[in-house]
Amino acid sequence: MDESLILLIILSLSLGAGCWLIFIWAVKKRQFDDTEKPKHRMLDDD
Numbered sequence: 001m002d003e004s005l006i007l008l009i010i011l012s013l014s015l016g017a018g019c020w021l022i023f024i025w026a027v028k029k030r031q032f033d034d035t036e037k038p039k040h041r042m043l044d045d046d
Helices: 002-028 037-041
Strands: none
Touching: none
């Protein structure tokens, strides 16, 4: 009983840390900067 609980806690912490690292990587790669500009760019007349 205790071993499975410890295993599940370690598994959930590692999955949470992995998701957090992927989010930090995406922010550093500027994935979330501006989502509105590209769809309005095609309407601009240059």
